[in-house]
Amino acid sequence: MNVRKSLQFENLFQIFNVFLHSFLSNSKIQDSESFLKSRLSDASDAEFNNTNPVNYYGTCKLMAEQALKQSNCRHSIVRTAIIYDYPQHIKRSNIFRWIHNSLSDNQQIKQANDQYRTPTFVDDLAIVLLKISILEKEGIWHYAGNEKMSVYEFGVKIAEHFNLDKKLIQPVSSADLNQIARRPAKTYLNSNYANRELGLPPHNISQGFDVIKARID
Numbered sequence: 001m002n003v004r005k006s007l008q009f010e011n012l013f014q015i016f017n018v019f020l021h022s023f024l025s026n027s028k029i030q031d032s033e034s035f036l037k038s039r040l041s042d043a044s045d046a047e048f049n050n051t052n053p054v055n056y057y058g059t060c061k062l063m064a065e066q067a068l069k070q071s072n073c074r075h076s077i078v079r080t081a082i083i084y085d086y087p088q089h090i091k092r093s094n095i096f097r098w099i100h101n102s103l104s105d106n107q108q109i110k111q112a113n114d115q116y117r118t119p120t121f122v123d124d125l126a127i128v129l130l131k132i133s134i135l136e137k138e139g140i141w142h143y144a145g146n147e148k149m150s151v152y153e154f155g156v157k158i159a160e161h162f163n164l165d166k167k168l169i170q171p172v173s174s175a176d177l178n179q180i181a182r183r184p185a186k187t188y189l190n191s192n193y194a195n196r197e198l199g200l201p202p203h204n205i206s207q208g209f210d211v212i213k214a215r216i217d
Contacts, residue, residue, distance in 0.1 A: 084096040
């Protein structure tokens with residue numbers, strides 16, 4: 001099945017992508033970009049690694065996973081990290097749009113230089129979730145981008161790609177941000193299993209930004 005070239009699947013993808021944006025915009029979670037985000041461990045990697053929640057949100061997600069595993073339901077659990085896009089038809093922001101808009105308005109912002117992630121393009125995640133559902137794949141899946149970077153470095157890449165002033169981004173430690181909930185230092189997700197089984201490698205950061213740029217220009 002060639003998922004990316006299937007017209008029927010592309011139509012489903014458009015519908016699901018709208019749903020995904022809607023979910024993100026209406027989420028009650030502190031971080032609006034967090035859809036299925038793995039905050040389970042300080043060093044999340046492969047699907048079989050031990051979990052170690054660092055905050056209440058992560059603990060709740062782990063409890064939900066455990067309840068699902070103990071049920072008699074067929075299920076799939078998909079973990080991802082720092083989803084990015086520039087949704088134009090929803091009110092609530094996400095990390096990409098917040099950084100982009102702040103820099104566009106010449107506002108100085110602070111970004112953690114000690115929180116590391118594997119940013120995930122929302123289109124890639126939407127396609128993966130659809131394929132898992134259509135093919136009725138079960139189990140735990142990690143799916144995220146292949147590039148590891150700090151949240152600060154992610155902001156700098158946004159500035160560079162969209163011709164914005166990266167000097168407006170101040171690198172700070174997590175302690176300096178005074179975030180309500182503790183964040184994991186590292187959320188690296190190894191997507192090798194999903195890439196191999198599903199045949200859907202993610203866009204790199206530059207490619208994802210190119211798609212977003214075409215949408216908002």
